[in-house]
Amino acid sequence: MDVLTDNFSTFGDGFLGTLELTVYASLLALALGFVMASFRVAPVGSFRVFGTVWVAVLRNTPLTLLFFAVLLGLPRFGLVLPFKVFAVLALGCYTSAFVCEALRSGINTVPKGQGEAARSLGMTFGQTLSNVVLPQAFRSVISPVGSTLIALAKNSAIAGAFSVTELLGTYKTLNELGYSIIWTFVWIALGYLIITLAISAVFNILEKRWGVAR
């Protein structure tokens, strides 16, 4: 127990670090994923190719390799940013491929007739999108997007191994101070459980409120 109480600030910093990584990377992943999904359903061929390649490559890249390439590779091009920014970039781009696929399958669940009906009523593209297609698609992507974000929170542990302050990395400090390593890991595990359970609770509420009744 005193592992936690003695080192509350270390754990707190780690917890906040993980939280920060998760929030920023999630925002990046959602934005990029949305852009890529719109590329993948676009009527212009080159957009579709770009989106498809983006998803195929990132989905099959080991995240460690991506971190390795981004954190240690980009500085070679003279792009020097704090490691935390690089970590957000790597996590966000990686997860965007999964968000993109979730959104795309959401858009594909909207029947063709919905769009045709909207167009025959004289709605413009913007109106069809915002009043007919997206509201329906949104309902069916809540829970898949939720699981990708939970996964993102868990994947952020890799950042710790690349010397970004986050929860898993705290074990190193405490190990050097000679605290019980088992208990350290118990508290770290609890920290991750809190974050993932919180995300899943939020998405459960969203799902209850807006999800498709199945």
Added chain:
Amino acid sequence: MTTTATATAPVPVPEATALYDIPGPRTRRRHLIYGVLSTALIVALVGWILYLLFDTDQFTATKWTPFEYKGIQELLLRGLGNTLKAFAIAAVLSLALGGLLATGRLSEHRAVRWVATLVVEFFRAMPVLVMIFFVFVALKVQPLPALVAGLTLYNGSVLAEVFRSGVNSVERGQREAAYALGMRKTQVMSYVLVPQAVRAMLPAIISQLVVALKDTSLGYLITYEEFLHAGKLIASNLDYDLPFIPVVMVISPIYIGMCMLLSWFAYWVSKRQRRSPKTEAVDVAPAEPGTLLPGGGPPRAPGP
């Protein structure tokens, strides 16, 4: 420029979708202009990256000579071999653990079911890396067993869910018919349900193995001498002017290629299974990356 819109169906002529109508002549012209412009933009982007690579001297002879040496090639091959070794052991063990945990979750004894559920839920909720570090640091185990243990616990738990939902997705009549023939539970499971479930879930199982393959690269973080580790050794060599980018350019295609090959295999299996009369009683799970991310729910066979 004809391309495939989705992985499933080639779209030679544009069809109406929920979002876009069939384009008329003027829209087609507009799309052509967009296409040309965006292609030019992408080409420019690639050109800029190439310029950056040349500009920062990534293609100098010193940085690429190491790949000509036998010792370096052997180092890389040994790393690749270690990656594949960890993957093979972890894959076999996770399949075994998955089978065991799925049996537990489908048990008729409440206590067994609870224990199995607890184990599955806990290990699915933990980051794989935390488990690997725990085994490596706290239990002071060698890197390879630590990596394999972490991967096995995580992937085994996810696979257990895959197996379970596969068994549950077999049409009810199959089970009822088997019981009506007087088979016992073990027989119903092993002769009727599991063969059909495994066949139907094969794409999902292979997709999960892709996750295991990708996650072997976590071994790099606990100093297991795998592929990425070999690359790092070469990259930090001053004699070759720190050939970091060349190493990434050599390693990533191999890594990504292996994973893509396995993903493609999963997709091919699922396409083949859908046509097979042997999987009639169950819906084949799509070869999705549903669980590529730890924490994502396991792929479920579409309900009957």
